[in-house]
Amino acid sequence: MASIRVALGDRSYDIEVGAGLIGDPGRYRPHLMGRKAALVSNAVVAPLYLERVSRALKSAGAEVVEVVLPDGEEKKTWQTLNLVFDALLAAQCDRHTTIVALGGGVVGDIAGFAAAVYQRGIPFIQVPTTLLAQVDSSVGGKTAVNHPLGKNMIGAFHQPRVVLADVATLETLPVRELRAGLAEVIKHGAIRDPVFFDWLEANLDRLLAREPDALVHAVVRSCEIKGEIVGQDERETGLRAILNFGHTFGHAIESGLGYGQWVHGEAVGAGMVMAADLSARTGMISGAQATRIRDLVARAGLPVAGPSGLTADRYLELMAVDKKAAAGKIRFVLLEKPGSAVVRADIPERDVRATLRACTAA
Amino acid sequence: MASIRVALGDRSYDIEVGAGLIGDPGRYRPHLMGRKAALVSNAVVAPLYLERVSRALKSAGAEVVEVVLPDGEEKKTWQTLNLVFDALLAAQCDRHTTIVALGGGVVGDIAGFAAAVYQRGIPFIQVPTTLLAQVDSSVGGKTAVNHPLGKNMIGAFHQPRVVLADVATLETLPVRELRAGLAEVIKHGAIRDPVFFDWLEANLDRLLAREPDALVHAVVRSCEIKGEIVGQDERETGLRAILNFGHTFGHAIESGLGYGQWVHGEAVGAGMVMAADLSARTGMISGAQATRIRDLVARAGLPVAGPSGLTADRYLELMAVDKKAAAGKIRFVLLEKPGSAVVRADIPERDVRATLRACTAA
Numbered sequence: 001m002a003s004i005r006v007a008l009g010d011r012s013y014d015i016e017v018g019a020g021l022i023g024d025p026g027r028y029r030p031h032l033m034g035r036k037a038a039l040v041s042n043a044v045v046a047p048l049y050l051e052r053v054s055r056a057l058k059s060a061g062a063e064v065v066e067v068v069l070p071d072g073e074e075k076k077t078w079q080t081l082n083l084v085f086d087a088l089l090a091a092q093c094d095r096h097t098t099i100v101a102l103g104g105g106v107v108g109d110i111a112g113f114a115a116a117v118y119q120r121g122i123p124f125i126q127v128p129t130t131l132l133a134q135v136d137s138s139v140g141g142k143t144a145v146n147h148p149l150g151k152n153m154i155g156a157f158h159q160p161r162v163v164l165a166d167v168a169t170l171e172t173l174p175v176r177e178l179r180a181g182l183a184e185v186i187k188h189g190a191i192r193d194p195v196f197f198d199w200l201e202a203n204l205d206r207l208l209a210r211e212p213d214a215l216v217h218a219v220v221r222s223c224e225i226k227g228e229i230v231g232q233d234e235r236e237t238g239l240r241a242i243l244n245f246g247h248t249f250g251h252a253i254e255s256g257l258g259y260g261q262w263v264h265g266e267a268v269g270a271g272m273v274m275a276a277d278l279s280a281r282t283g284m285i286s287g288a289q290a291t292r293i294r295d296l297v298a299r300a301g302l303p304v305a306g307p308s309g310l311t312a313d314r315y316l317e318l319m320a321v322d323k324k325a326a327a328g329k330i331r332f333v334l335l336e337k338p339g340s341a342v343v344r345a346d347i348p349e350r351d352v353r354a355t356l357r358a359c360t361a362a
Numbered sequence: 363m364a365s366i367r368v369a370l371g372d373r374s375y376d377i378e379v380g381a382g383l384i385g386d387p388g389r390y391r392p393h394l395m396g397r398k399a400a401l402v403s404n405a406v407v408a409p410l411y412l413e414r415v416s417r418a419l420k421s422a423g424a425e426v427v428e429v430v431l432p433d434g435e436e437k438k439t440w441q442t443l444n445l446v447f448d449a450l451l452a453a454q455c456d457r458h459t460t461i462v463a464l465g466g467g468v469v470g471d472i473a474g475f476a477a478a479v480y481q482r483g484i485p486f487i488q489v490p491t492t493l494l495a496q497v498d499s500s501v502g503g504k505t506a507v508n509h510p511l512g513k514n515m516i517g518a519f520h521q522p523r524v525v526l527a528d529v530a531t532l533e534t535l536p537v538r539e540l541r542a543g544l545a546e547v548i549k550h551g552a553i554r555d556p557v558f559f560d561w562l563e564a565n566l567d568r569l570l571a572r573e574p575d576a577l578v579h580a581v582v583r584s585c586e587i588k589g590e591i592v593g594q595d596e597r598e599t600g601l602r603a604i605l606n607f608g609h610t611f612g613h614a615i616e617s618g619l620g621y622g623q624w625v626h627g628e629a630v631g632a633g634m635v636m637a638a639d640l641s642a643r644t645g646m647i648s649g650a651q652a653t654r655i656r657d658l659v660a661r662a663g664l665p666v667a668g669p670s671g672l673t674a675d676r677y678l679e680l681m682a683v684d685k686k687a688a689a690g691k692i693r694f695v696l697l698e699k700p701g702s703a704v705v706r707a708d709i710p711e712r713d714v715r716a717t718l719r720a721c722t723a724a
Contacts, residue, residue, distance in 0.1 A: 078440060089509060089511035089515060116518065117478075117517060120504065120518055142482065147447055155479060155481075156479055235483075321454065
């Protein structure tokens with residue numbers, strides 16, 4: 001088992017990565033504050049893993065309150081959040097109760113936000129069961145629910161006590177979600193670590209074959225990279241923005257198509273190809289370097305071009321209202337060289353339009 | 363104008379106390395981060411002060427989004443909170459928008475919680491217009507909404523950028539609310555400052571007559587005391603619990619009668635008399651000292667005994683489920699001497715029952 005420390009002062013915590021962690025009571029015991037644990041999962045993950053985690057928590061001494069939420073991004077709402085509060089209050093959970101989030105990014109976001117605001121904040125443990133959640137959403141303390149007028153509009157920064165990333169749970173992950181998770185893995189190499197990017201080029205097929213050793217390495221290195229960035233900029237006032245590489249274009253794709261058409265990782269895949277193209281177009285990296293990113297995204301089975309229906313005008317409109325846009329300026333995360341990203345708010349619109357022309361499906 | 367610093371590291375802020383502050387653009391200008399300010403008030407306070415504050419904010423350079431909520435503790439809900447989010451999103455408020463909470467404790471709690479979680483946290487300014495809010499709820503960063511199964515169950519710690527306590531707004535305060543605010547003022551003297559308690563005995567009539575100088579002193583000293591305690595224990599893991607003097611009994615009264623029968627300050631008034639009686643009964647203070655508290659509460663026009671319908675068994679049951687009860691033990695905030703409070707979880711039930719017998723209306 002590997003362990004990565006996320007250094008955030010008195011909110012520091014470990015990300016533990018390995019195969020078979022979720023059934024081990026010893027992983028939970030040091031982090032249970034009070035007598036009760038509220039195990040929050042969803043209708044898809046619960047039949048697979050809830051019983052195993054519940055048994056481990058009981059062996060660790062907890063009285064377990066189980067909460068099974070409906071599945072899906074469209075359920076990431078106030079209403080679903082309230083199901084957690086209802087269950088916690090019905091079971092008389094006090095402020096020493098620990099929430100355990102078992103599932104993908106949506107479960108982690110809802111359960112984490114519930115932990116952030118239940119009785120003004122209670123401890124929580126992340127047990128991510130998708131690759132996307134293991135390498136991205138469970139790390140960094142961002143929690144949220146959606147509002148009808150915008151994604152992740154209501155939320156909090158709330159750090160977990162520990163993250164247990166069990167790669168054995170990825171065996172049951174649908175291939176489309178495995179690929180979506182790889183988008184964020186590739187992103188970490190692209191923005192921060194050329195050696196890891198090289199490793200991904202050499203080992204992508206092992207990841208697609210779900211070889212545990214390869215998965216552990218990809219998760220560990222991703223968490224190290226994201227953890228280090230978050231440790232330097234917990235509340236996203238600066239550096240953390242580079243984690244949005246591929247996301248400015250990606251969010252426009254998700255939003256323009258209507259959420260749920262493309263999954264997040266697919267939109268980020270195409271978005272990274274666009275961001276790399278734009279980086280090359282403005283002379284920051286070479287065309288060959290942009291092509292390496294495009295090729296790796298393609299090998300991961302992710303789209304390398306935006307959907308045909310979305311016009312450049314619509315992209316520009318959607319990117320301008322993205323909440324990362326400061327004072328009306330569209331901020332792009334671009335590569336200044338392979339393995340190093342910067343935020344730029346001074347990109348000429350004609351270059352953005354050229355990139356969109358080059359990277360949109362005919 | 364007096365200014366009190368609440369020392370909380372990078373979350374430190376000033377409480378400014380005086381008459382006529384709310385119309386002064388200079389009070390707001392240093393704390394407006396972005397272009398927009400969302401001015402949140404309620405249907406009772408808005409007709410009195412909204413226009414004046416809105417004008418000051420505009421003079422300070424802000425584009426103002428006005429949000430008027432329904433009035434009343436029973437409206438301190440998710441649904442009302444969502445009205446704030448709806449308005450912020452409809453006006454395309456970004457994460458640099460500043461929320462200005464204009465009103466009593468309920469407005470401050472809702473608007474403050476909205477600020478805590480809108481786009482994972484935006485700045486806010488408290489402009490409390492009730493004595494209770496000026497001396498208590500606007501200080502310390504506690505924000506929350508109620509859940510059908512419990513008061514203040516969903517919330518966050520979120521510190522304001524500044525608190526503007528304008529005693530001129532107390533001229534329009536109903537006398538029942540003025541008295542309710544005095545309960546918390548008396549509490550601050552009782553738990554922390556015997557000199558202030560003496561001053562209150564000498565000046566209570568001036569406060570009831572709303573003399574600005576007296577009000578300023580009472581608000582300033584209360585904020586100093588509460589600010590100092592909060593500065594030492596922001597998240598209520600220890601010392602801050604002494605601010606609950608009178609509240610363990612008080613919450614049982616509010617909850618037992620059904621919320622809204624007695625206002626919070628009335629329940630706290632009777633609760634403080636009970637807590638003082640219990641302190642004397644367990645030999646911590648003299649009977650004469652307990653009587654001084656009772657007399658001051660009576661002079662403030664607050665009840666000095668619990669309602670006749672509530673039995674001792676019901677009090678004990680309600681106090682056991684109070685969220686301040688740790689591991690099933692009822693924790694009482696008692697006086698070890700006038701001006702000094704301690705938390706005790708070892709009080710024999712027979713003493714509690716004796717206090718309830720002595721302090722319940724026939």
